[in-house]
Amino acid sequence: MGERALTNKAASGGRAPAHQIVYRALRDRILHGEMAPGQPVTIQGLADSTGAGMTPVREAIRRLTSEGALVFQDNRRVSVPVLDARGAEELIFARQALEPELARRAAATAGPDALARLAAEDAALDRAIARGDVGGYLRHNHGFHAVLYVVARAPVLADLVEGLWLRFGPSLRIVCGRVGTGSLPDRHKEIMDALAAGDGDAAAAAMREDIEQGMAALRAGIAAGEG
Amino acid sequence: MGERALTNKAASGGRAPAHQIVYRALRDRILHGEMAPGQPVTIQGLADSTGAGMTPVREAIRRLTSEGALVFQDNRRVSVPVLDARGAEELIFARQALEPELARRAAATAGPDALARLAAEDAALDRAIARGDVGGYLRHNHGFHAVLYVVARAPVLADLVEGLWLRFGPSLRIVCGRVGTGSLPDRHKEIMDALAAGDGDAAAAAMREDIEQGMAALRAGIAAGEG
DNA sequence: CCTTCCCGAATTTGATCATATTCTTGCGGC
DNA sequence: GCCGCAAGAATATGATCAAATTCGGGAAGG
Numbered sequence A, B: 001m002g003e004r005a006l007t008n009k010a011a012s013g014g015r016a017p018a019h020q021i022v023y024r025a026l027r028d029r030i031l032h033g034e035m036a037p038g039q040p041v042t043i044q045g046l047a048d049s050t051g052a053g054m055t056p057v058r059e060a061i062r063r064l065t066s067e068g069a070l071v072f073q074d075n076r077r078v079s080v081p082v083l084d085a086r087g088a089e090e091l092i093f094a095r096q097a098l099e100p101e102l103a104r105r106a107a108a109t110a111g112p113d114a115l116a117r118l119a120a121e122d123a124a125l126d127r128a129i130a131r132g133d134v135g136g137y138l139r140h141n142h143g144f145h146a147v148l149y150v151v152a153r154a155p156v157l158a159d160l161v162e163g164l165w166l167r168f169g170p171s172l173r174i175v176c177g178r179v180g181t182g183s184l185p186d187r188h189k190e191i192m193d194a195l196a197a198g199d200g201d202a203a204a205a206a207m208r209e210d211i212e213q214g215m216a217a218l219r220a221g222i223a224a225g226e227g
Numbered sequence C: 001c002c003t004t005c006c007c008g009a010a011t012t013t014g015a016t017c018a019t020a021t022t023c024t025t026g027c028g029g030c
Numbered sequence D: 001g002c003c004g005c006a007a008g009a010a011t012a013t014g015a016t017c018a019a020a021t022t023c024g025g026g027a028a029g030g
Helices: A004-011 A018-031 A043-050 A054-066 A085-109 A112-131 A134-152 A155-179 A188-197 A200-226 B004-011 B018-031 B043-050 B054-066 B085-109 B112-131 B134-152 B155-179 B188-197 B200-226
Strands: none
Touching: A018 A043, A018 A054, A018 A155, A043 A054, A054 B054, A085 A134, A085 A155, A085 A188, A085 A200, A085 B085, A085 B155, A112 A134, A112 A188, A134 A155, A134 A188, A155 A200, A155 B085, A155 B155, A188 A200, B018 B043, B018 B054, B018 B155, B043 B054, B085 B134, B085 B155, B085 B188, B085 B200, B112 B134, B112 B188, B134 B155, B134 B188, B155 B200, B188 B200
């Protein structure tokens, strides 16, 4: 999400601005489900907990509201949004509309190093599942897809899809916490095979099934939580 | 983009926060092509021109960078992004992937008032074309689609697509300024007919053609501008 | 006498600004 | 060509003001 500059900056020894640090930290917490849906997010609370001033915190919050990771209530308060069934359906549609294309493009650009990084994320994911580590599952499941987005070299589409993850992250954590990591199969092996073979159609198809399986759990969990 | 609260606030007599006003103003200027691609945007300049302090301006800029309407350069400066051919292709793909679905959903929810608003926007659009008014063309072309997004009652998809408009707005202005408004046909009549008939498939198909026609101009203009 | 409702003060939170600090950059001298 | 200086711009802080929520006291009604 336009963080290339920051990454370069950090890599070259420069110090990142406080608002970037706060943004990153809060973003990761939302993405990995460490904030519950509906939980209020206060500027002063974040400023106290991060040690930053109000202005950088304010900027980080504005950014995340723009991405749908936080919502601006009519009281001017900010909170983690509660995902309803309609919203979940839209997110699933958007993922299915965009991510298979990213997989297709990644099949044309993936090299050995990319495949190795994907395999590493998938292995870490499997270990987290075996351990029953929900946090690790969420982190490495997203990590696998995030590597694929970078490999696809489609920054606009990648930005859009990353925004979708932010919207269902908190709810996915709730759902996974209820059902555990046992019943969460994925199609990552099929995706990697297709990428290795350079078969875009197969990669897109495998991604479609991976999303369908992952989002089916979310859909069911949200329906159960609402009823 | 999550501005429902603000709108209600403003409608009920409350005053909108300065950062919302600045955000809206700058967003509209980008959307309607009043800022050229590559043009720098300085915090102090905006603060001076809008009369607001630096903090609200800062928040507005952060929001727009998150939406891809502005880019954060590695110098910590902010500017209007320059759209290249690859980025344009991604935007076109994303529009084609998402907007037909919005048209399909709008066909199921459009009532007489919605059709009237669409017809009003389209009429204003036709007048702008006849007048050769590029600014009016951009404003009412977006207005037509924006009304449709609201009618579709799919806020997540609408947010995503609105973000796409922000990304190609400045470049579209350049292209339209080069070729004029004469050769810019659209499929708005077909879309409205399909919505009136409640035919989702026809609405989606008409939307696909409308996007194809509008984006073909952008694609050609960008290729010409780069070559 | 107890319960309920309403009103207003205290507290919490958000919004804004003026200012100090840091960073980048461009220029001029060496 | 290189180094340092000065100007412009972004970053960050804390203070100050305004809005909203909460909580507690008191009156009305049962």
